[in-house]
Amino acid sequence: MRKKTERGSESRLKIIPLGGLELIGMNITAFEYEDSIIVVDCGLAFPEEDMLGIDLVIPDITFLKDNIDKVKAFVITHGHEDHIGALPYVLNEINVPIYATKLTMGIIEHRLQEHNLMEKTKRKVMKFGDAMDCKHFRVEFIKTNHSIVDAAALAIHTPVGIIVHTGDFKVDYTPVFGDAIDLQRFAELGRKGVLALMCDSTNAERPGFTQSERTVGHTFDQIFEEHKDTRILIATFASNVDRVQQIINSAEKFGRKVVVEGRSMVNVIETATKLGCLRIPANALINIEQLKNYPDERTVIITTGSQGESMAALSRMAGDMHKKISIGPKDTVIFSSHPIPGNEKAVTNVINDLLRKGADVIFQDVHVSGHACQEEIKLLYTLLAPKFAIPVHGEYKHLIAQAKILKQLGIEKERIFILQSGDVLALSSEEATVSGRVPVGTVFVDGLGVGDVGNVVLRDRRLLSEDGILIVVAALDYMDNHIVSGPEIYSRGFVYVKEADALLDEARRLARDIIEKCEKKNISDWGKIKSIIIENLNEFIWKKTKRRPMIVPIFMEI
Secondary structure: OOOOOOOOOOOEEEEEEOOOEEEEEEEEEEEOOOOEEEEEOOOOOOOOOOOOOOOEEEEOOOOHHHOOOOEEEOOOOOOOHHOOOOOHHOOOOOOOOOOOHHHHHHHHHHHHOOOOOOOOOOEOOOOOOOOEEEOOOEEEEEEOOOOOOOOOEEEEEEOOOEEEOOOOOOOOOOOOOOOOOHHHHHHHHHOOOEEEEEEOOOOOOOOOOOOOHHHHHHHHHHHHHHHHHHHHHOOOOOHHHHHHHHHHHHHHHHHOOEEEEEEHHHHHHHHHHHOOOOOOOOOOOOHHHHHHOOOOHHHEEEEEEOOOOOOHHHHHHOOOOOOOOOOOOEEEEOOOOOOOOOOOHHHOOOOOOHHHHEEEOOOOOOOOOOOOHHHHHHHHHHOOOOOOEEEEOEEEHHHHHHHHHHHHHHOHHHOOOOOOOOOEEEOOOOOOOEEOOOOOOOEEEOOOOEEEHHHHHHHHHHHHHHHOOOEEEEEEOOOOOOOOEEEEEEEEEEOOOHHHHHHHHHHHHHHHHHHHHHHHHOOOHHHHHHHHHHHHHHHHHHHHHOOOEEEEEEEEEO
16 A cells, blocks of 8 residues: 555554465564564474475574664464474574463473573563553454464554464354354454454365364364274374363273374473363373283374374384384274375375375375465454555465455455565555565574575585596606596495496596696696596486486595
8 A cells, every 4th residue: 555644753663474384384574673683483383395305494684683772572373383383493692582372382392392492592481462562552462263283363552553463363253162252243343443463374275164173072082983993093282282172082981092103292291281281081092112001992093203203103114113103904093184285295294104004094084274274364354444454374276365355345456465485565654665675585404504505515415426437546646747546436226336337437538648747738727637537427317317416536645
């Protein structure tokens, strides 16, 4: 919107998404007003298939580091990895207080313990209805529903108006734990006047309403009734505490003991139980070592691995790599989740492995989403009646899908802002404009290394994975660069050496000729000699094999 305002001298609120747009995950948004910045969420993304060897992807926080004196707090909507997973890495550089609800904070604290950050990180547990005050900002926590307990929307009260950030949400009138979404508070905010709504777009392509989580409990009961003579294994997200609660409820109803397998699953269940967000009957849980003491038909195993992760418990069971549990014809395996986009092939591979072992696999109608569908999005916009709409959370197609919904509601195109990560949306009480960009991007986590793997390293890993490597080793006289020994050629992942002697001998002779020609031309720069070797060997090998292995010349000075 480009309206002129009579209050032209008024300071602007800047909304700056640093991640979470154009992709699923890595949600992080900065809100800046004059000398203060608060940050909503700090999530990670999981690596794509071509990110070889990468464990996690976290946001580039250059903007926050450049404005570190302004950053006052992290405010977290809920405890999923795509909203909290980057915190341990970011807090090493920007250590400011964290505000979150009870279970969300419990999960965060477990991550902080793993990274030895508990003592130096200030934390404040918030209740729904509580507000965090920070100079120009007052951030109110509002009860919502999602696929994890204690999810919150945020009403961010600023000098220019109220910004509502939904976090991930759905409208569930019959939640498994706690209260339904606080629609009354949203309506009250709507009557006060909301400047902008930042609304979850993940399910914006889906018509209707998202089903209540309780419907999954009824499905579990039916499956347990129909499979009384088999052991039941259920794979789901570790963070879906309500799902775990319903599995435990069904197990108790049908007289089964429950085993929890998978480190992340154990950690979340321990935290949720300790905080009173999960109710487990006495003696319902047994240790995995006790499985042998019970008939298969009296046990249930809750496990990680619903996304086909290679090292998760279910994948190891399917691949005969699990030390304690073997899968067989008397097992019923339930996938209680939908594959995250990109994980479909991995999930299918695990299902195929389980079916080969004779297990009965159920992977349909045993999951409901935690995100709002079109009618719920319409409901929230109707209650809040925001002046401006900012679709968030999702790929570009999800943001556009929400924009189409808003047009149905009569919201003018000029009031809808489809942002990219890095855009700076400046708002006064009367107008909003995209006023610039800040640096954004991704940082790769590989083992203990954070940011030490970039696009060049990934390119090299792709080359290695596709056509292998040739290493050319030669010993040169340090006085005149004549060959003292070699060159020798070593191959890995390129050709099977015993069947390619002639090819490698020819490559070896070519490398020797190049070094000798360089010596005759008085070329003494080793870097230049290596470049000539790489260029000529690349051309030679391509003509012979139509492959392009990575070529690495190594010279030793004698």
